[in-house]
Amino acid sequence: MRRRKNSFHLIIAFAAVAIAASAALLYQDEKTLFPEKLGDMELKLHREGDVAIREIKSSHSAKDNVNPGEAHVARYRNSAGSRATVSVTLAETNQRAVEKVENMNRGMGGMFSKPEIVEIKGMKIYYTEGGGEYHYYYAKNDFVVWIALSNPDKMYQSKLMDEAIKNIGG
Numbered sequence: 001m002r003r004r005k006n007s008f009h010l011i012i013a014f015a016a017v018a019i020a021a022s023a024a025l026l027y028q029d030e031k032t033l034f035p036e037k038l039g040d041m042e043l044k045l046h047r048e049g050d051v052a053i054r055e056i057k058s059s060h061s062a063k064d065n066v067n068p069g070e071a072h073v074a075r076y077r078n079s080a081g082s083r084a085t086v087s088v089t090l091a092e093t094n095q096r097a098v099e100k101v102e103n104m105n106r107g108m109g110g111m112f113s114k115p116e117i118v119e120i121k122g123m124k125i126y127y128t129e130g131g132g133e134y135h136y137y138y139a140k141n142d143f144v145v146w147i148a149l150s151n152p153d154k155m156y157q158s159k160l161m162d163e164a165i166k167n168i169g170g
Contacts, residue, residue, distance in 0.1 A: 033088060034074040035167045039160040041076035041084055048072045056087050083150040084160065088143050088169060097139035101126070104137060104144075120158075121165050136161055143169035 036043050047055065052071040070090040077083050091097035105126055108115050112130035119125065125138045134157055137146040147164055149157055 033072060033168065034086065038076045038084060038086075038167070039078075039156075039163055040080075041078040041082060041160075043074055044077050045075040046072065047074075052087075056089060081150075082156070085148045086164070086168060087146040091139075091142045091144060094139070094142050097142050097144050100144050101137060101139045120161055123165060125161070125165075136164075138165075140165070140169040145169050 034043055034046055048071065052073045055073055056071050072088045074086045074088075075083065076086070089100070091100055105115055108126075108128060110130075112128045112135070115126040115128040117124060118127050118136075123138055123140065125136050128135045131148075133148045133150055134152065135146065135148050136157075137144070139145075145164075145168060147161070147168075149160065151157065151160075
């Protein structure tokens with residue numbers, strides 16, 4: 001009887017450790033994807049799953065080749081009114097993420113200015129303006145990242161993008 005009781009406690013203890021480890025990994029994934037702060041802005045909203053997929057699909061044409069199976073949208077804001085919207089989709093591979101960014105780039109037009117290539121931290125980043133915002137998009141690992149900023153100050157944007165590239169998308 002005592003042996004059975006010890007086995008039961010061992011199983012319960014193992015299950016508790018497994019649950020705690022899983023929770024820690026999930027927290028780490030979300031933390032890595034979207035930090036609580038981005039520059040002087042705080043994370044105000046994080047959408048994922050079907051809601052984020054619909055939101056991202058609605059802002060792209062079919063030729064962009066954006067058909068995310070996994071998507072996240074985060075909104076940041078500071079007390080001065082600066083805002084950032086960060087959209088992240090997961091591609092099948094690193095190469096596929098690059099292809100999706102190139103497809104978006106080829107389809108750019110309409111309300112957006114002609115994209116410029118800027119290099120930040122050794123990464124190829126596209127920059128465009130449109131809809132009263134300043135947009136940066138790029139592939140990082142197997143993520144496609146789009147960041148829309150409301151603040152027109154180039155120095156502010158530069159600092160924010162340095163931080164975003166370091167902290168968003170693994």
